[in-house]
Amino acid sequence: MFALARVVRLLGLFALFAIAFAARAADMLYFNDGRILIGEIIKETDDEVEAKGTIDGVAMHSTFKRSQIASVIKDAKKKPTSIVKTDPKDEESKGDFLIVPLKGEFGTDIYPLGVINAMDWCVKNKVPQIVFVIDSPGGYVWAAQYMAEKMAEKDASLKFTMVIDSAISASIWPAFASDRWYVTPAATFGGAVVYHVTNTGSAEVDTKMNSILAAKVGAMAESNGHSAALARAMMLPGASAFAVQKDGRWIITDEGRPGTDGVVSLNKNGIITLTAQECLRYGLAGQIPDSSSASIAAALGENKRSAGDGGEAFMRNAKISSEGLVRRWDQFRENYDKRLAELRETARKTKDLETVLRRVDALVATITNAIGPIRDDAKRLHYLPLIQELEGINIKKYTDQIYEIKKDARK
Secondary structure: OOOHHHHOOOOOOHHHHHHHHHOOOOEEEEEOOOOEEEEEEEEEOOOEEEEEEEEOOEEEEEEEEHHHEEEEEOOOOOOOOOOOEOOOOHHHOOOOEEEEEEEEEEOOOEOHHHHHHHHHHHHHOOOOEEEEEEEEEEEOHHHHHHHHHHHHOOOOOOEEEEEEEEEEHHHHHHHHOOOEEEEEEEEEEEOOOOOOHHHHOOHHHHHHHHHHHHHHHHHHHHHOOOOHHHHHHOOOOOOOOEEEEEOOEEEEEOOOOOOOOOEEEOOOOOOOEEEHHHHHHOOOOEEOOOOOHHHHHHHHOOOOOEOOOHHHHHHHHHHHHHHHHHHHHHHHHHHHHHHHHHHHHHHHHOOOHHHHHHHHHHHHHHHHHHHHHHHHHHHHOOOHHHHHHHHOOOHHHHHHHHHHHHHHHHO
């Protein structure tokens, strides 16, 4: 679980101005600078979007350039939560595979929303394969695990290939959810222990939590034709994995005797991390000189064509939307704390009881009416920590703070 300051950093000031339009607004524009327009899309062209609604509580009706807009959500109340229209144009992007970059940290640079939208787009446009190019030191487990779970729910017609520049720690979730792997010459893969003794102060608890996660990843690996033993050994300190030669090929298993002919222990210093050479030697992955589109097309087979750079746009827009919502949640909390402090000060100084009572009721309404729309938007953007946080939020905690002012004012 994230620390509170991290987990609940989302969707902020949006909550304040969403109230006026929540009952009737169906469309949203997410801008590159983090702003959100909630209202109605009047007209769309390839270059512009005409819309009316509110931005930061200010009503407006204007035409915006496509270059200003990160994402468009139309008829938000009725659409499936995974559908967010973004830059790629269907008629320009047909091909045999879509490259989706996974660069940076999960939950900070890489968000499940981008992959979910890429999958939806590929299924819709009959692009049969997504090729992930991963260069990641890991990050938040929730993002990697949730992404892998959504990959497992994919349409049967869609396949996943993982091109590994570096896939460390949480990165192994989408790797083991993929159908096949390629490695570039300097690739590294593994090292995914999640819980350490210092997390809980209890080695037994941490071992149990690691075991639960390792079992899940192992099962996912096996269902995609990979070694469950390898997945577990990448996550569990002390777990063993051996490359065993059998009938002219290598298999990865947790049973073997080092020193026996045709048996090689993959464990070096505890948790397993493999090099590109080891992945190739034991037949775990194919070889690819680099992660360029041309090299990927050549590796996949003759006459394979890329479906364009839409995958990069999906990932970029997911990051922009999530970061914009994080800023708004910060603003919302700051705004709430500021208004609460001002209200307390007004109640202490003024003799106009009716004004105080009206302001108390207005602030209570703001908090009460905001949680539902925020939760809906978190689900739409697949931001799991916020979804979980909002499910557990006790609105009464907020309203009691405010009603305390009313109670004091009446004394």
